[in-house]
Amino acid sequence: MKLFATRDASPAGRGGRTGHTGSADDVGTADAPIAPDPAGRRAAGRAVRRRLAGHLVRGLAMIWVVTTISFVIIRNIPGNPVLGQYEALIERGMSPDQAQRATAALYGFLPTGSLWQQYVDYLKALLHLDLGQSLSTPGTEVTTLIAHAASWTILPVLGGTLLSFLLGVTLGVYAGIKRSGKLGDALAISGSLLHGVPQYVLGLLVLAIFTTLWPILPAGGPVDVEFTPGLNGPYLASLIQHATLPVLTYALASYGGWVLAMKSSVATVLGDDFILAAELRGLSRWVLFRYIARNAILPLFTILALSLGMLFGGAIFIERIFNYPGLGLLLVNSIGARDYALMGGTFLVTTVAVIVANIAADLLYAVIDPRVRTGGAA
């Protein structure tokens, strides 16, 4: 990091250094190591650790609040599925004791007993990462269902997000720099248009174009069933074919936001004094471009990290249109089936993901913005 403090002290001096010895005394003082630097770095390390610890405490508190709220809501909404099950079992002729045990075995907690006791049991189960069992598919752990759906969500949505981010940011820089030109206008208009069209309309359009008008891609499902899962060519090819349309739709749907955000961020940076200063120092166009892009992209990293967190909520409309078994579809189905355990689990996963993404964004910011790193603001 400390690039210049040691440059002249290095024995592998470059050419042009000889003949400078006469004035060594003048520069000599600067060759000495700078005392405060190691201490400063330690302090910065401490600051990062302190920040991380603070985040973890706040994150855990938020997770606790969300679980508590979802616990209370699930226990209080009309048609409590647990009590419903319990009562149904009694109606079928079970004794209350039997019914209670059966229900408890199914859901992992006692539906009767004090609310407080239930709450404690629920939290205990949570600490063991036990989210209970699904109601709509009895006998299946909620965690299993979520893990399965997540594997179908993460890659396509991650791919779509990153694709749209890279594309949107790159074109957004261009739109910002050339904002009085035709191409800049065109890019901005494309951004506004795609940003304005709802995801499901885009999804249906893409579906119509690529499966009906020009049928080159499969219409739905995650993969063709005739291939054996595993690392074999046909299976992977089918996987990619099926993922293409959801990824494309997702990328198109979020592209507009990136273009517009980047364009306005670039416009702000272009008005900054240091850009004019760099121009007046005769810095090359490429260096100027990097100065602009790197400063403009900073605020977008926070949005990116947050949208990566939202990724665990899945893309409900897109997954439904392409019948893609991701987290969004899982959530919709669990709501349809009144599968409260599954709903609660899905909410929890989304919450945790967003909180973790938030922390990651903040730490990432410290890496890319030196002003945050040292904790000082100019």
Next chain:
Amino acid sequence: MTMNAPRLLRRSRPAGTVSGGAVPGGAPRPDAGPPPGVRVRDLTVVYKTPLGELPALGGVSLTIDPGTITGIVGESGSGKSTLALSLLNAVQPPGRIAGGSVEVDGLGDVLKLKGDELRGARGRHLGYVFQAAQNSLNPLKTVGKQLLDLGRSHGVDDLAALVRDARALLERMGLDGARVLDSHQHELSGGMRQRVGIMLALVLNARLAILDEPTTALDMITQATILRIVREVHKERGLTTLMVTHDIGVAAEVTDRLAVMYGGRVVEHGPTMDVLGAPSHPYTQGLIRAIPRLSGDPAEARALPGRPPTLGTLPTQGCVFRERCPLRMEVCETSAPLPVRREERTVACHAREPYASAAGRGEHA
């Protein structure tokens, strides 16, 4: 006459020529030649507004002698910063240079430079220093990395020598060079930033330094330090320096010559002591009367009546100062006074014209 143009305009130079043989922070290489002179002729800059294109500079002519520190004073909106930016052919939209020429020794007419030639001249021949309060550094990069960006942009081969020169220059200005190069902008104080700005403007051996309000927003002690540094570095490196300021005290302390601007025109130009000691143009006289004195009655300070003109309120014909002028005459309504030179002093005022009868018209050629 000074540096020969073809050699200077060559983009890739052999290693070491940029900084070879330099005394740390001191004079540039011995073969550098005398400092450049600058001749601005009929410079007109217009700004695009809803009312059409309005002139911010209305045909400014100004000769800056080699090796001098010339101050440009005037109220906000008098066009002094526009003039400073014009010297780098860097008037920002919606402004546009509509005519005239800016001849710099060794560069030719800066207004005719384009693309890479212009980019190369900025930084290498023309050093621009911003206001201290303005953030003239990339907040995400250390000063040293920005120095390397500067070196690479100008095709400097020996970057190690460039870093060494930068450190020497910073140390000449009383800073810990290595430490400053490893710092980000937010880790530096206003006075330190300003010295970094001066270093970046001069490290490639630019010989024409243009400083835009270099001490505005600095505290008095730091101001004095920066002004001392400007004076010393100017002398040691053999520069021609142009300093824009609204602070007549600063101008009096540092400059050899002073140009007073009003409404996009230079109304008076001459040796600083003469201009301040015996102002000739009624605007200069008013400006100096408006300064409160440390000794004597502060109530003696008289503000100039009226308001400085804006682009929209600037008269399109006649003298731009007549609305506020105590010496207003009939001729001022219809014809703009031309600059008239007598001995060292150039004044543009109808009321002062007899004063110049022996010298004839026009700026010193």
